Amino acid sequence: MNWAEFVEEYVPEPHEITVEALTGAGGFGDVYGSPVVVGPCVVDESTRRVAVQTQDAAGHNDTSGATVLCPRGTTAPAGSRVTLPSGRITRVLAVAVLDAHGLDLPEHVELSLE
Template identity: 40%
Template sequence: MTALPAWLLRHTVTVEPYRGSGAYGPVYDEPAAAAALVAETVKHIRDATGTITVSTAQVYAGPDLDCPVGSRVILPDGRITRVLTVATHTAPGLPVPASTEVYCE
């Protein structure tokens, strides 16, 4: 299985993976930079709870992106957003690239 070609990933985002909640609120892992393609468009989506909500940024990255729902993402323009839902795309045995699609607030 192949990953998205590097030449498509024109942006860099910083992801702080959500690890749960602690005594003082949400707990995040260390920030990590990731190559991605960012589309800042408004879309109606269903979040992890099934509620219809609005996503204002979509991030497309390689299949190994560590970005669970609730993570913080710093977009290329410096805006900090939160992950609403994540979709992993794979097609074993087919000549299409695997990817991770992240919908952000």
């Protein structure tokens, strides 16, 4: 089952998000790519704890205010800006690419947002 089939069968109201991928830092702060509409997505605006990878090996835990499941191939590295269907603009804390591992499951990308 691919992501599109999964969404069609199990998600009654899929959403779209807008992602501005973090591309680096400049003299005036973070630099973002052009906005890209990504969908269909599953958006869950509930709070949970997530592990966040940092430059050192320690990392840290943070509070995520939303989780978005989106199609495989979505480009949204940590620090990217995301506009949710509610209009809220937030940043990506952590990204997980979930592989099907040969099972009949949909491969997708999970974004943990501030």
